[in-house]
Each structure stands twice: as C-alpha cells, then as structure tokens.
Amino acid sequence: MKLLCRFYDPDEGRISVDGADLASLRPDGADGWHRRVAAVFQDYVQFELSAYDNVAFGALERRGDERAVAEAVALAGADRVVGRLAEGWSTPLSRQFSSGTQLSGGEWQRLALARALFAVRAGGAGVLILDEPTAGLDVRGEAEVYERFLEVTRGTTTIVISHRFSTVRRVVEAGTHAELLAAGRVYATMYRLQAERFGTA
Amino acid sequence: MDLVAAVPGVAHHELSEYSDRMELIRTERTYLANPFNPISWTLASVVSTVTVIVLLGSVRPVLALLPLVGLPAAVANGRADVSLENLLDAQAEDNRRLRHLLELATEPPAAKEVRLLGLGREIVERHGALFAQLERARVRLATRNTAGVVAAWMVFGAGYAGAVLWSMHLARTGAISAGSVLLVLSLGAQMNMQLAELGWNVAWLIRTYRAVGRLVWLSDFAAEAKANADPPARRPVPAVLRQGIAFDSVSFAYPGTDRPVLHRVDLSLPQGATVAVVGENGAGKTTLAKLLVRLYEPTSGRISVDGTDLRSFDIEEWRARISAGFQDFARFELVARESIGVGFVPDMASSAKVGAALARGAAEDLVEVLPDGLATQLGREFDGTELSIGQWQKIALGRAMMRESPLVLLLDEPTASLDAPTEHQLFERFAGAARQVADAHGGVTILVSHRFSTVCMADLIVVLDGGAIQELGSHDQLMARGGRYAELYRLQASGYC
Ligand SMILES: Nc1ncnc2c1ncn2[C@@H]1O[C@H](COP(=O)(O)OP(=O)(O)OP(=O)(O)O)[C@@H](O)[C@H]1O
Ligand SMILES: [Mg+2]
DSSP: OTTTTTSSOOSSSOOEETTEEGGGSOSSSTTSGGGGEEEEOTTOOOOSSBHHHHHHGGGGGGTTOHHHHHHHHHHTTOHHHHHHSTTGGGOBSSTTSTTOOOOOHHHHHHHHHHHHHHHHHTTOOSEEEEESTTTTOOHHHHHHIIIIIHHHTTTSEEEEEOSOHHHHTTSOOSSOHHHHHHHTSHHHHHHHHHHHTTTOO | OHHHHHSOSSGGGGOHHHHHHHHHHHHTGGGGSOTHHHHHHHHHHHHHHHHHHHHHHHHOGGGGGHHHHHHHHHHHHHHHHHHHHHHHHHHHHHHHHHHHHHHHHHOHHHHHHHHHTTOHHHHHHHHHHHHHHHHHHHHHHHHHHHHHHHHHHHHHHHHHHHHHHHHHHHHHTTSSOHHHHHHHHHHHHHHHHHHHHHHHHHHHHHHHHHHHHHHHHHHHHHHHHHHHHSOSSOOOOOSSOSSEEEEEEEEEEOTTOOSEEEEEEEEEEETTOEEEEEESTTSSHHHHHHHHHTSSOOSEEEEEETTEEGGGSOHHHHHTTEEEEOTTOOOOOSBHHHHHHGGGGGGTTOHHHHHHHHHHTTOTHHHHHSTTGGGOBBSTTTTOBOOOHHHHHHHHHHHHTOSSSOSEEEEESTTTTOOHHHHHHHHHHHHHHHHHHHHHHOOEEEEEOSOHHHHTTSSEEEEEETTEEEEEEOHHHHHHHTSHHHHHHHHHHTTOO
C-alpha cells in the first residue's frame, strides 16, 4: 500500500498505471500521482483544526466548495456528527481550544472517510485505498460504507484492506468471493471462522 | 509539577482555561523561584528613592517634587512589562495551535497522510501566518510601549533640565551653594536609574503576585478535585464482589460543556457477569467506561459497588482493581515486556506472567514475530521494531490482561484492528478470562464492541442510544423482542452469507 502511494518504489517488479510505470510518474505537484490517490489509513490523522478543515483537506484546491464538502460529509454519514457540534463546521476538534470539543472514535473515523470521499468527488482522485475503514464504525455505519460509499465511488478503483470478510464479500478484488471460497485456502478458513459465530456458515 | 499529577482524572486536561494557565505556570516558573526577591528589591528601590527625595528637599523644598516628573517614566516602564505579560497570556491558546501545526508537519504518524494530501505547504503557510500574526501583535505592543516610555522620559528630561537650570540660577544669585547644584545634578541623574528600577521592580512584583495566584489556583483546583474525588467517608474497596456494580440515574456532561452525553442511566451489573455495551458512534459507550474507571465523575446520580458509592474509594485503590483496554490504546515505545507489563508493574519483571497475560489476550503469537521476543525494543523512536496497528493492539490487550483477578475487566473495542483468527481466539479465551474474573472475585467483565458476533456471547447486553439505555437483556431475550438489537444483529449477520 505504501508502494501504491509511492512513498517507496518497489525493489523489484513494477506497478503500472494504464500501462505507464508508476515509478516514472511524479509523486507531488498539481498533476502528480498523489493527487490521483485518496486513502483512509488505519491510523488516519485527527487534525485538531475545524471540522470543516478535516474534510476539506481531502482536496485543498476545492476547499472553498462548501456544497461539495457537505455532500461528502453526508455520504460518509458524518452529518449527524457535525450537526451535534456547538459551532457547527467551525468547531475546533480539540478540547485544548476554547469552544473546542472531542469526538468519539467512530465519529473521527467518519470524518476521515468524508475526507477521502471529498478527495474522490471534488479532487478527482481515481484510486481509493481504504485500510480498515470501518474498524471503529457502528453496524449501520459499516453497512452504509459498503452499500453507499462504494456506490458513489463507482468508476474509481477502490482497494479495501480489511480483516472483516463480511466486507470483502462486497468488494471484488483478485478473485470473487465464491472463487476464493472454492479454492478453500486461508481465505475460506478465515471466512468460516467469522461466519460460524453467526451460525450461518 | 507534582500538583498536576495530584489532580485525579483527566477532566482538567480538557479545559482550555486549564491548559492556558498550565502553560503560563510552566513558562513563568522562574518568577516563583523566590517570591521574596521582588518584594525586597522593591523595598530597596523605595528606600533609595525616598533618600533622594529627602536630600533634594534639603536643597529647596520644591525640588523634592522633582521625582514627580519622573513618575510617568516609572509607570510607563512598569506598564510596558505588565501589558507584555497580558499579551503573552492571551496568546497561549494560539501557541498551542502553532505547536499542533508543527507536529502535523514534522511527526511521522501524520506524515504519510499529510504528504499524500499535499498538505505540507498549506500547513507551513498556516503556521507562518499565525506566527506572523502573533509576532505582529507583539511588535505592535512593543512599539506602543517604547513610544510611551520615550515620551515619559522626555517629561522627566524636561523636568530635570528645568531643575538644574533653576538651581544654577539660584546659585548665581547666591541663594544656594555651587555644591548644591552638583548635588541636584547628580541626584537627578541617579533618580533616572532609580525610577526605572522602581518601575521594573513593581512590575516584577505584579508578575510574581500573578504567578503565585495561578499556583494557588492550581493547588485549589487540585484540592477541590481531590475533595470531590475523595469524600471524607473513605471506605476500602471490597476484596470480592457480592452483589455487583450499579448505576443510579447517572447523567454526565463533559466538563466545560453543557451537552449531556449520558442521561439518567440506570444499570445494574451483577457480580460475575459478562456485559456487552453496544450502540451507535457517539452513543456514550466509551464515556460510560470512563466514568467507571473514574476518569470523570458523574454530573448527577451515582455509581455504587456492592452498595458503596464509588467516590468513597481511594481512587488509586479502585483503579488497582481494574484492568482496562481502551479504544485509543497507548503505544509505549519500550521493551516489549515492559510495554505489556506496565499493565501491572509488580509483575512486569516476570516473563512468565507477561507471557501468561499475552496468552489471556490471545496475543502470544506476537512473541514469535518479535526478533528478540519479549526483549525487543518497540517503536522507531529508539531504533526498535515498528509494529503494525494490529500488533500494537495485541500489546495493549496483553497490558489489559496483566492483572490476574481484577474486579472489573473493561475492554473498549479490543478487536477493531485484529484479523479473523485472532478475533476468534480472543473471544474464546476472553470468555475464559471472564469466567476467571468471575470465579476469583465475582468481578464484572465489560466489553464495548460493534461486532455482534462477540457481543452475543455476553450474559447481559446494553443497547445505548443517544446516551440513554434503549434495550437491556440477553441475546435471546433481545432477539425475541425484535427491537433495535435484533435489527442491528441481522444487519451485520447478513454480511455473512
Ligand atoms: N472529551 C470530550 N469532551 C467533549 N465531548 C466529548 C468528549 N469525548 C467524547 N465526547 C462526545 O461525547 C459523545 C459520546 O462519546 P463516546 O466516546 O462515549 O462515544 P462512543 O459511544 O464510545 O462512540 P464510538 O462508537 O464512536 O466509540 C460523542 O458525541 C462525543 O463527541
Ligand atoms: Mg467509543
């Protein structure tokens, strides 16, 4: 994943984008590779700035577009979080600042998702990487992410890294769910382990 | 800084007023080194000023008024000092903002996201702009102060020149001796120094007085917090739970806010029970756990253990009987054995006990991954092995499992970053650990989780919604009820085809 973000280049082999070697693309700059990738890292950043900045930072050049920011927030199910804030958008997200507040774990994660969505929708990122994007989300949030989120990012290459196979089922990667299950290797064992506890495997 | 550690709970770290004052206490500690210094220095300059006045008066009584023209200078000097301090006071919060921006730009955890988002320049610009704004305010003040001081000195200069000229005139007419002129000349010059000193000393006195005031505020704060935390009727923490833990109409709003996060929660956790707490993001699950650990005190209502108010326990004694793993677990960059062992320091040195704790947390495989086993230095800071987030979480789980028989075992989303086999193992052992907790001391196990596959194993399930209890019961009861829990359970189970 760090390779894909081009923090490092591979020692061997190559990653190609539409046929072009990734290593030959510029990482930074207006037309750089980083602009085309959006990610929710497992240890996403909690910016102790306003709630608005936390989302708008997904695509700096479009940060003035309040409607697009609000849309991304709604899609990530973070609108209720923002609705609860005493000063709405401009509330600083840290108790260290006057009129600031602290969010719960899941609320922070929803903002991080909104940030990535804003990068895709407003910033035009074509690759979306989600590393354990629902680890802290409640049941509804988790379901929504995979129903709604993946819907709105259609046309974007989305890579989900997850330990939860209920998630992977909905994402088609190197093989479909059925293929992998039939192959009966690590994947199937792990999947059954999780499903068993629901008594449905 | 002992006082800071003496304030129980964490509530105070979240008040911006507290942060401001702490910052000032930290930067102005020097004023507290010896609060009697400014007093004696001020007295000394008062005495020498009075001497000068008396001497001048002996030449001609009106000359005793000469210090009056120097008064504006003294005031201006003192004022400049005090106003500068007020400004720094006002800038404390923005200085914390600067620090956060700097961290974003330089600290490794944020670095990769900041780089991917291309935020580097934005953050540097914000830092620069804020810094410049603060600097401008400081320069503006300094300029204004300097102008005031210069003007005041000009007043003094004019007065001084006038006095000298007048005494020369008197000497020429023979009214006073030439020696007296010299006396006026030198006393005036000396007064120049003395008044400046007087101004500074008074300002120093004011600063010290304020710094002492803040320190008094802090020790009052600590005393008050302690008084709230430890009401007089101190009771020992029971060795064994006989009934359980009860929440009686507990409401809570975070200090400094008025939005209630918990509303009149009534809940009874019977001894030996395994309790799962579920609910939407922001429902108040972590908050409930924090109240139980006494990181905060309820705003109203009370929590009791076998009928005894939680507040009548010594806070340290109570915490010594709790094992807790929190959502935002800490990453202690120590040697692995210590990073786990800090969960119960007395057993930290014993590799066997630390290993057993890992096993209880289904995390023993971690040791095989670490190059030097439990002796591996963790974290990049000290050139150690950097762990993945899931691995850090295993360390945290081991830490939570260090105490063998706590009265409360509290796990707040302990598996969010774990893979499937680990999650599975953990839950089987977790049930074992829970039984052990129950058998040994009637302890209660509390699990906060969004994973219903685990939650359904609990004896009692609490569904929180918007800070209030919505449903309560066992898995079977709640499923039969067909309410919120059943709905959410099905929603998640549908993910397992
Ligand atoms: N330190 C704090 N100061 C002010 N408000 C806070 C603080 N911590 C949490 N809150 C607010 O209190 C509410 C409850 O937070 P809590 O952390 O208990 O939620 P939670 O149920 O654990 O959620 P999650 O599932 O996301 O972990 C949230 O709306 C949150 O924004
Ligand atoms: Mg929580």
